[in-house]
Amino acid sequence: MSGAERNSQGTEGAGDETPPFRYTARIAGEIERNWQRRWEELGSYHAANPVGPLSGEDAAAEKLFVQDMFPYPSGAGLHVGHPLGFIGTDVYARYHRMLGRNVLHTMGFDAFGLPAEQYAMQTGTHPRTTTENNIERYLTQIRRLGLGHDERRRVATTDIEFYKWTQWIFLQIFHAWYDTEADQGRGRARPISELEAEFAAGKRSTPDGTPWEELDREQQRRIVDSYRLAYLSEAPVNWCPGLGTVVANEEVTAEGLSERGDFPVFRRNLKQWMMRITAYADRLVDDLDRLEWPDKVKTMQRNWIGRSQGAEVYFGLDDRAERIEVFTTRPDTLFGATYMVLAPEHPLADEILSAPERFGSWPEGTDQRWTGGYSGPAAAVAEYRRAAETKSELDRQENKDKTGVFTGMHAVNPVNGERVPVFVADYVLLSYGTGAIMAVPGQDQRDWEFAEKFGLPIVRTVQPPADFEGGAYTGDGPAINSSSGATGLSLDGLDVDEAKKKITSWLEEHGHGKGSVQYKLRDWLFARQRYWGEPFPVVYDEDGIPLGMPEDQLPVELPEVAEYSPRTYDPDDADSRPEPPLSKAEQWAEVELDLGDGLKHYQRDTNVMPQWAGSCWYQLRYIDPENHERFVDAENERYWMGPRPDRHGANDPGGLDLYVGGVEHAVLHLLYARFWQKVLYDLGHVSAEEPYRRLYNQGYIQAYAFTDSRGVYVPAEEVVEQDGRYFHAGEEVSREYGKMGKSLKNSVSPEEMADSYGVDTLRLYEMSMGPLDSSRPWATKDVIGSHRFLQRLWRNVVDERTGQPRVTDAEPDEDLLRALHKTIDSVRSDYDSLQFNTAVAKLIELNNRVTKEYSGSVGPPRSVMEPMVLLVAPLTPHLAEELWSRLGNEESLVHGPFPVADEDYLVEDTLEYPIQFNGKVRSRMTVPASAEQDELRATALADSRIQELLDGSEPRKVVVVPGRLVNVVG
RNA sequence: GCCCCCGUAGCCCAAUGGGCAGAGGCAGACGACUUAAAAUCGUCGUAGUGUCGGUUCGAGUCCGACCGGGGGCACCA
Structure with a gap:
């Protein structure tokens, strides 16, 4: 499709007669660029911490911590399906920001992982270069969407400052053991030094009963090591020769293939790092009851743990x-x-x-x-x-x-x-x-x-x-x-x-x-034989005993290597052995260190952590991204994530307030993150027992794809429908329904939509097409409807020929006031419960009414249009800011106000009741809202149509439901 | 095979603890504006809620069976 044709689907192609101040894609684009620049200058989305470099007075306000699942910055670019959840969280965050809450919403990147490494193998480009380019590209795309992210809090797991703390947390886990007796048998992680002290004091006997002091240092270490929450084990693991690495149970499909790449996986005895997640099995199951999560995800976790x-x-x-x-x-x-x-x-x-x-x-x-x-x-x-x-x-x-x-x-x-x-x-x-x-x-x-x-x-x-x-x-x-x-x-x-x-x-x-x-749950296999991941902060002494690096020597940075890939094998070669890329960095792997008993020779661990490591704790770093002393300041953590029994009940485990993402992470990321959170909680580093108090799974935007007779995909946008059949260039094609993707030739990018209609239209359309948690097909042709609504709203505020406000200071009539306040009331409750599709419908309804009443030379009352502009602001922030400012307001509306419904206008004086006869509506009556049962009954029975139907006989029964209806049974 | 979720207009979707099936959008028809078209604006249908049965004064909503779609689990003792 040519550029000109593409444009004609939007409003950019409007002819010369288009009024100069009509809300077209061109004007929308200008407004969007303008306001994004203003917001940045104002720091509108900066959330204040109680203490530290990001502290501010706003931290006195009630907080709200909203988060999207950590995206991987793929180089492929986004399609319109990707930002669905991001827009949803943004609307929710904006709504609460307008209500006066101190809202933390940002987005970072889960940037370690295979694709950058594989690209490096093909091109020799360093994975860091690829990753950073991809992040920049990704940021360009999401910034255009006008998401109110606190840019100061962006992190990437690949940042050295970030993975320093990932390594630090690993060391906390390594230096801990699970005391099953603690907390009345519920169990708790404790520092490993306390275990050693128990052995040394004879309070705890060794496995074979030999007194502690009779064991040599190595024997003592072997015993202590067997208690650690992060431990080395020679046990059957999932070895995937095709990937050249071992993978976790959770990463193996039911068919015994690797989730990534679909390579066969073999059970082999290999010495590997494990995380003792099984110690937490009971708490991970039991605490699900304390979470506001979809039942589906809770069930999946329960099944996975399999108690x-x-x-x-x-x-x-x-x-x-x-x-x-x-x-x-x-x-x-x-x-x-x-x-x-x-x-x-x-x-x-x-x-x-x-x-x-x-x-x-x-x-x-x-x-x-x-x-x-x-x-x-x-x-x-x-x-x-x-x-x-x-x-x-x-x-x-x-x-x-x-x-x-x-x-x-x-x-x-x-x-x-x-x-x-x-x-x-x-x-x-x-x-x-x-x-x-x-x-x-x-x-x-x-x-x-x-x-x-x-x-x-x-x-x-x-x-x-x-x-x-x-x-x-x-x-x-x-x-x-x-x-x-x-x-x-x-x-x-x-x-x-x-x-x-x-x-x-x-x-x-x-x-x-x-x-x-x-339990079905097994310990978590935590090492990977890859390059692009966090190195383990561990060295081995001459006895092969693993020693944690001292904190002051963190981070352990990834070395430069000639080859980024592990040795991979024939996917079916079960007898092959992993060879991590870091083992080839010999200079790096051999190290002289003073770990307390003089300068000695050590060997570094050459594994890297799995990609899940960073996403286990990133919410904590969002809270305090500039803290160089600690992974997160305790006071800041308590403010943003601590339990809030006053708001959420006595049993509140804490955690961030809303976490939105796809259901595909139900057992992997969400289980691992809960586990780390609990270890950090046990060791006294954080106040929340759970990372994510409320979880919401957004649905997916799907799309139709079309294949011709050869089974080759044809561009979906060129397919025309006729009588339920589909044609491309005159040839019939067959339709399938599923993912959106470049290879399926059905991908639609946010940029195309923004170019054709503006980003606010895209945001509005995505929020209006259905409930956030359900999947639905993308329909480019439907987007125009959202755009028309914004045009009508704009026209109710701004004169399209002069750009001047059209509003008047006249008082609206009572009917309109009632409609306005009902809308305010229900839009608020829809926003509260993430029902953005119905909120949009109610706003359109009200705007249609205003359009009808004030389409002539007299504009609508300011007292109606100002609240309406504020009500749509979370959905279409750029347009709302522009209208708000054109209405003469100097302050940005990012921090409110937000309209409050006047109760007086929500209650009606009179009500219209349907009168049913034998369950079918046969007549209607209008009665005072205060009418009691007897009055309703009498009025209904007196109704001429009902009289007619009764034909002189007594009703067998009369059901009166105040506020609803009257049913006469004859 | 077992478990969970969902089936409302041509399409996407609304519809309080059973209580008037329609809020909104797309498409469609008609009309206004226009020399004309596009854009814009206005007016207007259409389904009886996948099927069958039950409970009830009353069922889209509750119960049972079946059909269709989606998802999870799958020798876990």
Whole structure:
């Protein structure tokens, strides 16, 4: 499309007769540039802190902290979908700023990450250069939107001053441990020095009981290190050869691929940094109840943490000292446990492999189905394990057929002394619970399937309903077949909950088990073998013991390297090993330091932190971006984020007031950030227990895309619709609905819209097209409607020929006053609840009314137009400022005033009631608003139409709803 | 397979704790302005709320089943 044609969709193409002061795209653009410059000169969006370099008197006011999810400054440029949430938060922030609140709203950049690194690999451009260029470009785009950000508070995670504090926080976590006994068993992070002191004082015994002072320094360190909240662990991690790095569980899709790049991920034992997020599992679940978050996100976090209550049960083994420990959520079904299953990697399976003499052949009478065709348990288990290891996650998912082999061992069910066979099967996972289960086919569908296949006994221990058909019964019911003469225990007749309680205490009493809680949540794998991330502030001594850098040596800056990429491999090469880029900076990696016992040689950690690190705490840095002494000043933190029981109830955990972003961060960023916040809280560095008190997920702007017969995308803006079919250049094309993007040829940029209509029109349209939290299709052709409204509003204030105000000092009539105050009232409540679409509708409605009444030579009353200008100001700030100033006001309206509805105009003197007859509206009546039930009833029954319908008979019933209607039932 | 959310006019969307189905915008028709067109302004439809059943004086709203769309989880014992 040519430039001229493109313009014709806007108002720029208006002919010579266009009145000189009409609100066109050209005038809108001038106004927007002007006011953006004025705001900058005035520092209109500067929020005052109580103390420090950004302190100011405004901090005496009630605060509001509004935040958008940290954007990644991609080089691709924004489309109109990106700023939806940014505009939403801006409208909310502006509204509250006008109400007199001290509003903190800014935006920084989550700027570490792969794209800049990959671009560096291709072009040799330093990732910092790319990142900084992208940030500048991004800023140019969002600044044009007129967002009221405090520019002084912009941060980027890649700023050295910023990541110095990210490293500092890492050290706090590294130098801390979780005391599960603290705070009445809720647990709390404490400094690691306090743990060492407990060991040294003998208050806490070492794992094997050796007195502390008898251990050498290295042994002591190994023990202490095993308690740290950030720790090194040699454990199975997600190794992604295609990316050349390990990734967190949260970054692996259900198909076993990396979320970024879709490369296969393999479980490999590698030494890696972990964060002990599991220590916080209970608090992370429980505190969800204290948050004003969408239920959907809370549910996703609950599912991810996956807390389940149950019991550990110990099964003795035939002729052996060991026992098998299992975790079950259904200890009440113990009498139905007819076999057991170990995960293929279970330690007990190792013993079978290491004792082929004992497990060389099958016990007499072993069922053929149990052998897998092998000569004995040792061979069968070895082969089964090997097969399980090579199976990818995807294979395991696709094939849910139960497989397994018998181990040759029998265990003893503690409740009745019966011998049950022990199997190895891959439907049991080593990583969950104890890696072993008691199998209860009667009450578990998976066990049922296995039992059927292997010919194992099935015992129902819960009575299913009479009409129950099918396999395992997992519902409630009375316990059956659940007693034993041998042990004297009986659960028969108890319902599931009662039976659970009884059996759990019986197990504890007899030493056969105990109540237990399990979680799906695993510790957070925190290291990446990449370049463009925060280096770990850690060095290793000659014993390989990790030591935190002293605070005064922070930041540990990223070194220059020749190669920005880690070594990557064939995506399927599971046996490859990570080689971080920083390990190639040998000069940097080897370092002489004095860490207290003289100048010594150390080796730096060559991993970098995952991209999530910066976004775990950036809200704290927004508060105090210029503080060089501390990551955030305590008083400033308390002001902006501290708990406010007076406003939010006694249980308020604190946190910022409104956090808006997409739902895709439900478990990653939002879980990690909560975790860091809680550690910082425990260690006394912050006053808020939660980072984000209120969360709101904005929807997405989507778009139609069109493909021709070859399946190639054609420019969406050139497609025409005819009778429900779509054509491009005369050829029929097919329509699909989804994302907006350059490659789909359906991308619309904010700049195009701003050029055609002005930014205020774009902002207004985005806010009016639907509720902020729902997704909807973009429709460029609809934007004109928002623009027309602004033109009419402008015309009601400004004479299009002279540019002079049209308003008069005449008093509006009472009807108009009522309409105005009703609008004020409902727009305020819509703004409060983020219902911007209905606020816009009400403003248009009122403006249409004014337009109708005052379209002639007499302009509308100033006392109506001034409040209207103030009401739209959060949505269209540039236009509103311009009109406000043309109305003769010298002060900017950024800090108010904001109209207040006069209650007197909200109550009506008379009301029109519908009168229903048998539920259908048949007539109407107008009565005084004060009319009581009896009067309403009498007036309704006296209505001629109702009389007619009743036709002389008595109504069977009359329903009177004051303020609503009257329903006569005949 | 299980769980959650959503289906209102040609399209995007409104509609208090059940209480008059329509606030607003787009598109459309007609009209004003214009030599004409664009732009602008004015006037005006259209659906009975995905389907079936239930509760109720009264259901878009509550309950059940089903259909369609979106999302989450998926051997987690």
